[in-house]
Amino acid sequence: MKLSRELMLLFGSQLGISAHAFVDYGTIHPVKFQVGATHAKTSMLPWTNSSVITLTRTNPVVTLDFGHEVAGFPYVINQSPGAETQLEFKYAESFVSLDSPFADGPWTFSNGLSNSFRVETFNLSKSGRSESFFVQGGQRWMTVELLTDKDLVIEEVGFRATSQNIDADKLPGTMNTSNALYSQIFDLGGCVSQAACVDAGNAPSTWEITSDGALVRGQTSAQSALGVSASNYTISFDTKIVRGGTGWRIASAVEPLGPYFVLTADYTTTGALVNTNRTLLPPNTIAFNGGWSLVNQSTLLTPDTQYFPVTKSIEEGKWYRISTSIQESGYKISLDGEQIAFIPLPPFFANRFSSPSRYEGTWGFGSWQDHVTYYKNVSVVAKNGTEIYRNAMTSEGVLAEYNVAPLAASVCLDGAKRDRLVWTGDFYHTVRVVAQSSARFDQLLGSIKYVFEYQNKNSSSPYDGFVPISPKLGSRPQYYETGQSYDGLIDYQDLFLAGIGEYFRYNGDVEGVRAVWPNVKRLAASKLKFIDPTSGLISNTPEAPRNAWFLGPANGSAVTGLFAFTLDKLTLVADGLGDVEASATYQKAANGLRASINKQLWNEEIGTYSLSTESRGNFSLTGVAWALLANAANATQTASAIAKLEALRFGVGYKTISSDAETPDYELAPNPSGFLLEALFQARRDYNSNSTPAITHLLDNLWGSMVNNDNYASGASWEYVKPDGSPGIDLFTSLAHPWGAAPTYVLPEYLLGVQPSSPGYKTFALRPLLGYLSLDEVHGKVPTPRGPIEVGWTVRGRSVVLVVSVPEGVSGTLEVPDNCRGKMGKRSGRVELRAGVQTFELEMLS
Template sequence: MLSLLKAAWIIPFCFSSLPTALCVPFNSKARSPPARDFFPRGLRVGTELDTETGDFASFTLDDTSLIATLDYGTERGGYPFFLVADVSQPVQIEVKYSESFVGLAQPWADGPYPFSTGLANSYRVETFNVTSPGRITAPLIQGGQRWESIRLVTSGSITFETIGLEATVDTTEIEDFPGQFSSNDEQLNSIWKLGAVAASTACVEEGTQLATWEIDPVTGAFIRSQRASQTLAGPLYSDYTLSFDTMIDRGGVWWAMAFPLARGEGLQLQLISDLPEGSTFANVNKTQTPANSVLLSYGYDFVNQTTLTSYYLDTFAVPFAVAEKTWHHVTTALSPGGRLSVSINGQVVVDISITDYWTPAPVSFTGSFGFGAWQDQAAYIRNVSVSDTINGTVIYTNPMTSVDVLAEYGTQTNLGSVCLDGPKRDRLVWLGDFYHTARIIGSSTSRFDLTKGTLEFFLRTQIANGEMNIAPPMGYDPSITAPFTPFGSYGLSDYQLLGLDGVHSYIRQTNDLGFLRETWPQWKLLVDWTIGKVNSTDGLIYVPSAFLGPSQAGSAVSCLAVQALQQLSELAQAVGDDTSKSRCDAAAQALSDAVNRQLWNEDLGVYSLSTSDKGNFSVAGIAFCLASGVSTQHQTARALAALDGLSLSPGYKDSTAASSTDPTVVISPNTNGFLLDALFKSGAYTTGHQLIKSLWGTMVNNKQTSSGASWEYVDQSGNPGLSYFTSLAHPWGGAATYVLTEWAAGIRLGPGPEGFGYKHWIIAPEAGLAMGLQTASARVKTPAGFLAVEWTKSSKDEVTVRIDAPPATYGTFKFGNETKSLCGQIQYTLVRKISS
């Protein structure tokens, strides 16, 4: 397709830089106008990038003002659009998107992101050719950004009236969230917003993340700027030959083979066109993608991006011009013994042994295949067939001309309202990460519909033994599970346990017992699964793999399992399943006893990493053994003292097995978030306060790296921990949000099923006072209305606490040694003397 436009404008928008290029109006997105757009809050126009922006106004780029820096103020996401008021001649603009300002200076901004397709642009740089005034809307989502830059890459001038994002996430401003927190400490107020913003941008409604491929009944699938998306049909194809027809609309076409389904490393190939002058962008790197060539790599992509390692293997010249807008037939054969060959229009271009190239591990010729397009590329795919390389038997055919292709290749509009790992990267529905997200939602956005939608999405992926897909993609039907099971999608067994906290949080916050009763048979499968992982010899948890620590006889996973069983017991009680409650209670107690018997290290005063590694310990092990109540008061005090052995500015390293002198060791706000919650539950308010300030403070202190949302990792200098790859809107890093609500302001759910839906609530300002706060307030949404607290410390060493309570609920006020029942009113005022 040669042009893009917004349906309401019907304005030609050409990819060619020449006035004579063919321009065809095309409605690239049949979507309704968004309820609201996001607009930049700051603008700077000049010759270089600059964080010091002024108010946004219409502006012009020309040979004296080549680049504009735009600041949205906080994390946003959607379809970029540009309202062009005037253009002197056809010009090209290069647009970069980044969560951090510093990412704008990089060749690929803060991308690319080939870990998953994510129903978004895999690249953070895109180029537009503009020939006339009007509104231009990018065809693919940019999932999350704070910063944007626009650079003029050709001669001429262009004037922009408006720039923004057609919102694909909740547009509610943070000050309008149902949940709120405030105090006299402005840094803490900014920190509270981090998790709230991350959750609001990482959670998306059904139908908002639109299909990324366009299907034409004649020309097939039109694909651009997206990592190769794989078919569900051939997850275990081996030694096969893939054939297809392609018409390159611009730049080239990408296909992947022997690729583990949905994510992972595989063979990547690109066919580059003859890059004609009339339709090739001025900023194309022709050294990296030379004209008339086939590129071969192994891994995720053709370039490295931090943890997504790619191994560029070779470039092969095509001995003829690969014309654009002309159909070409491509055949790629994977043969036994590691032979790979590629033919273009019947002419062999590649014929190699893959073993002649260095890769970190032997390259498998087994796995799915798929199609994509590299940055700023676009191509059509049709008439796909796969045959057995040995005997020629045809095992797959698809003309690629039916919309059913979108479901098969996982590029259809999102099927559920779900919460993602992060809005810009790893745009998958991660089970374990939802632990923090669900609690953040209860303290801030109150989008319980998205919490419920996420849980429903996970349940649709459940297999017979009770396990759920730990990271289902949005674009595939989650109920189609078989193709995903061989490739680690049901790995990281502790994510099953972390996921249980999500349903427990949802039921506690909403008291949605109808949903719980309806889905209880599925949650009961996880009761059986969890109890079944208890080893009969030592009584500890043994699972195939784990994220938080050793998977066999480890303190983190075993104590997490205790917590999960306790939560399942509460849920069983709520639905009247006494048998399951008794099983969970007995299993939790037995496992707790085994942990203390097998893993408590009296010499170190802490829980050992595992029975096979008694000398090391971890943040997660301490966090879950304390939070679950496994530890005694004596053990809790000693374990808190042992934290010094994990201290590594600006937080705590994951375990003592990680070297404190290795500058590449990063700090995880995820695991530190588990610890933060445990610190406050254990009364270690000063330590918890210090951790909030030091770790989460880094996320708000530096304008060049701040996104307004919580980060995935932090390095020892207080910068994003995985360089530009780091997700800077990751709800798993936002635990400080709910901890500040629950402890600094002191507004919490009552214990057990009686507390579900805040039928019983707790107000306790003691932790906030211990943090040195003078005032604090918070509000949460309950099924019966809002519950709010505001307390103020006076110069008389008194604290005045005002509570607004929903009707037909009751509360408990806790202060020092006092416990006071509150019932029968909707407003309370209490004044208490603060002990010296």
């Protein structure tokens, strides 16, 4: 295949115009590799600076193991090829994903300022370095396959890193125990907190604006923020296929969901990449789908793709004008004024993200894997003939309108590879994981400020003060209201607020939090209105009667316990900022919620907290967790509720609700299980409850699944887990999801025992669970603004040695456990800890 000069300019080097990361984290090389006929890891060799890979027709594939989740721009350095050479790169979090033709992609839910596809083709014509235009957000594995006939020597391959990539044991927060599994589980958070958090400038736009319009390489379509309410229109645009095809979408949500068209070039005359999928995308054809994409992706199922052959030859390198008209019975498509297809109206694709109808919604652009296309001179004309939109697509403002603007804030995402959104509910776990590992508080504060840029400031709305639950990476505040509703997962508002409270607890950043305190209070004031005046629980309101919840239903134990907990955290912030009025308001409301949980939802008949007032016979993992974490339960209730958890035990974890059916594909959730894990440790410490069996079940099995099977392990925490311990939503599962890393903050706060007793660890409490979980050694380092607090304890028989190192400007209190005494015979009690190193010799009493 002979590439055009234009395509060579685009992909030489791999483009010569690759984005440059604002923060340079260097280069990431594999740790091991294996060359063979197909991907394999049976005989891997260590990668060294002198490693050289030769790919041949007999052994065309090199499998690369990076050891753990990494992120960056893929690149290769090769010796001069004997002829034009094509390489197929494939990226995957799990090894088994390499079996799939699309690996673990494509990502059809959001653009994410990264490659939507996990397979891409490099076309090489000379020696040197070639780099992808796109970021690959997260993977442990990569394969490089030679597609053409001539041998190729690869001198170097890897990623130009876009995220911090420090070994977990060298981060500011570390922890090791005598149980190697628990040490590995702790390290999951150190890996994920780096991979899933991105600095400003390190996620460039996936579009390129030129004088010839928007140059868009194959990716999930990006939609205009200005067409959400448009309907029954005709859209026309100029397009030039540089390679492969051109893709567009109409009547769409802002998310890439709605009628999607891909017009392919005539591969028979222009040639094509060797790995072009001619079954999925035949030449000279319009491929159409009314759902998310042309292919299914696990939970994002889509209808069968339909095909409409085009009778004229579609040339690469030639400008065409395409028009698509929404008509009563379908979609009429014209090319240069001549109709080339009529697509019958598809069935309505019912989905919470869908546009209201098949006639209404915005437009977007983006084609398939390895395609390269220009778009310009877009015009949208209403049914009455009025032009409602015109855009030459030649100004940088296009990027923000289509939600693909370069990342301008340092933020933490829900997942490294997907969804790559700033999910506000996930942020609670992320704050705490980061605080105990990478200590990148700048990325946490950046996330808080970024989210509040999109805060609803409509004082007449029942959702006044709410924030979007998943702001997009490439968006800008001027489009914050576009397609935005606030009635989805409204308990995410509480988790976001609680995350801000935890940020302040760990970091004591008075000035940073003071800057957003008016935003916090506005959101909190709105959420206080969701306290039902009759039940005293968290519920819907007359003004907002229909809301979706994540952790449990309205008038339920989970959402009520969560908000009480959140108000406690906000009380601490208010106290730290000297806001006496807010502190009193939040504390009074929290106490009222605790009383209502016990009055309305404690159920003696089932021995735990009811799911809700509407479902008293059911109970949930989250209801138990948040009632305990909110300190609503007394010692007796705590013991009973923990005992009742056995009825939820299923596979490697606990199902969420007692009435849930037990199926092989049930999604066990590390997110709420993380809340439960802390509640169980808290119950053991504060009430000496018998929570050990539940704790070990979660650690050994649910979190153990993330490290014990090398076919799935990414070195980071997972999104969901199946009962058998495999990823919960198959290949689509994010295997680098901070919400799954709760042990990274639970273990140091309870096993090690270090917790701030004033914001930023100016003072701290040390309450170690000495010898717990049959451990005889625990050592850790907890980052603080004034330096690390280091703690280690060792148990030998009944003798315990506890060593504590406290930085200058910090003081603490050691609370000697009740089951210990000093070697001189003095029983437990409190010991003041000052700056420096102190050693305590204790004796276990039982």
